[in-house]
Amino acid sequence: MVRVLRSLVDMTPLHASALEQLARSSICRDMPLESVAALARHASLLDRTRGDRFYEEGAPAVALFLITRGVVKLVRALESRDVIIELVGPGDVLGEAALTDGGRYDAGAVCVHPSTVLAIPRDDALAFVASNADAVRNVLALLHTSLRRAHQRVEDLSVFGVRHRIARFLLRLADWTGREDHGRVVVPLALSRQELAALVGTTTETTIRVMSGLRQEGLVEPGRRGVVLPDRAALEVVAGGHQ
DSSP states (O other): OHHHHHHHHTOOHHHHHHHHHHHTSGGGTTOOHHHHHHHHTTOEEEEEOTTOEEEOTTSBOOEEEEEEESOEEEEEEOSSSEEEEEEEOTTOEEOGGGGSTTOBOSSEEEESSOEEEEEEEHHHHHHHHHTOHHHHHHHHHHHHHHHHHHHHHHHHHHHOOHHHHHHHHHHHHHHHHOEEETTEEEEOOOOOHHHHHHHHTSOHHHHHHHHHHHHHTTSOEEETTEEEESOHHHHHHHHTTOO
């Protein structure tokens, strides 16, 4: 305990904040504070505004990132357009390719909202994992979570129609970022119709038509910065494929 306290006394405010964020993260879950503190000393903060990128698809994976603020979309470039792979936010880890030898980022990381990340250089992240068995366990759990998300998306595309997929996605956003307000759920995430279409695997025109229908039914309302779900229970019925 004395050794741990001594290791924390001379930490800068930045590294103390990094320690707090990392200690709550999936990659450092249930790990000794001293080990997390050693990793926190290598972290730096990066701030980006909407539309900025933390890294490009195909770039060398020079750092591992932990999101502390904002929302980031992972995009892959096709011949005619970008495809959004996933949305990630506070507490999520980006750039797992940094934990492999010679890895490159398999998607670009673009800010949907102004965002902040803790950046940990690749060599320091690799050394941390190599010297901590608990970190290996946490990395495997992290990869499993990513795989489960991919399976969920494939299931949605295979089983549900566009209307149902949009309803299910809105409910996931509500669980992730939503807040209750007098019986309504406010989702403060401003996605364009193009972004929503990419996330649920359909066209922009179809997304506009479905969202208009949901508004007419009183299931979705435009918010100041995002959307409002006036009747979550009714939207859950749609999401289940019953309407």
